[in-house]
Amino acid sequence: NAGVMQNPRHLVRRRGQEARLRCSPMKGHSHVYWYRQLPEEGLKFMVYLQKENIIDESGMPKERFSAEFPKEGPSILRIQQVVRGDSAAYFCASSRTGKQDQPQHFGDGTRLSIL
Amino acid sequence: AQSVTQLGSHVSVSEGALVLLRCNYSSSVPPYLFWYVQYPNQGLQLLLKYTSAATLVKGINGFEAEFKKSETSFHLTKPSAHMSDAAEYFCASNTGNQFYFGTGTSLTVIP
Numbered sequence: 200n201a202g203v204m205q206n207p208r209h210l211v212r213r214r215g216q217e218a219r220l221r222c223s224p225m226k227g228h229s230h231v232y233w234y235r236q237l238p239e240e241g242l243k244f245m246v247y248l249q250k251e252n253i254i255d256e257s258g259m260p261k262e263r264f265s266a267e268f269p270k271e272g273p274s275i276l277r278i279q280q281v282v283r284g285d286s287a288a289y290f291c292a293s294s295r296t297g298k299q300d301q302p303q304h305f306g307d308g309t310r311l312s313i314l
Numbered sequence: 315a316q317s318v319t320q321l322g323s324h325v326s327v328s329e330g331a332l333v334l335l336r337c338n339y340s341s342s343v344p345p346y347l348f349w350y351v352q353y354p355n356q357g358l359q360l361l362l363k364y365t366s367a368a369t370l371v372k373g374i375n376g377f378e379a380e381f382k383k384s385e386t387s388f389h390l391t392k393p394s395a396h397m398s399d400a401a402e403y404f405c406a407s408n409t410g411n412q413f414y415f416g417t418g419t420s421l422t423v424i425p
Contacts, residue, residue: 203357232412239323241404241415242358255412290357292413299408300346300365305357 203228204273205291205306212281213314220276220309224293230254231274232303233266236288248274249297278311286313318347318405320416328424333377333392335419337405340386345407347388349379352402352418361403364388375399395423 204223212218224231229250234242247255248268259266263281268274278285288310292303321336339345346365350358362373369381379390388405400423405416 205357234415239417241417242413244412244414247412258412292358299410300363302348302360302363303413304360305350307355307357310355 203291203293203304203306205289205309207309208307209310209312211312211314214282215280218278218281218285218311220278220289220291220311221273222276222291222293222306223273224291225295225304228293228295228304230294230297231268232292232294233274233276234290234292236290236308242290245276247297254297281311281313283313286311317341317414318407318416320403320405320419322419323417324420324422326422326424327395329397330394333390333395333399333421335390335403335405335421337379337388337390337416338386339388339405339407341407341409345409347379347381348406348408348413349373349377349388349390350404350406350415351375352404354401358404361390395421397423397425399423 231248233245236242244258246259246266263279265277288308290308292305294301294303319338348363349361352358362371364381372378377392402418404418406413
């Protein structure tokens with residue numbers, strides 16, 4: 200499967216724990232985007248990364264959330280000290296060049312549930 | 315500010331009937347526009363994209379969309395609905411680093 204791979208598909212955490220969401224982009228893609236989707240809503244942009252660099256994090260909450268895309272390995276979205284309001288589906292997308300006319304290819308998401 | 319608006323959060327059509335899902339954009343410059351489909355518990359799948367080459371864009375599964383600058387619209391259509399078209403549809407625009415998604419339209423196909 201050469202598509203965008205996200206894991207885990209489902210993640211359950213208790214309040215105060217940490218959540219780590221992983222995303223491996225499509226082969227040949229070096230641009231990664233993270234989105235959050237709440238029920239009955241569209242996707243909200245969180246952060247855009249290129250290998251080892253954060254390009255745009257204007258959609259990231261100021262506290263508890265961080266993202267990285269290391270030289271080797273998947274991109275990680277990390278949520279510290281999770282709260283009930285963090286429950287959502289988190290989607291990763293990748294593109295080859297990051298140019299505006301390039302579509303983004305999406306993974307199947309990680310559904311985060313906070314108890 | 316850039317955004318897209320999808321009119322109608324829920325649309326129902328009979329099998330075989332015309333599908334029309336509406337999307338209007340607001341942007342100070344012509345954006346790149348996309349339609350995606352999302353099936354339950356899955357990610358978004360690209361249906362088609364507009365990148366200024368042609369105003370009528372054909373996509374997968376028989377869908378097409380027409381870019382109308384005068385109406386700032388990019389409505390998605392399909393001549394004949396199929397049961398398998400039941401899903402959530404998202405319009406998106408991009409004039410910079412990030413995609414802006416509409417709130418989605420849930421399509422129900424009635425047999």
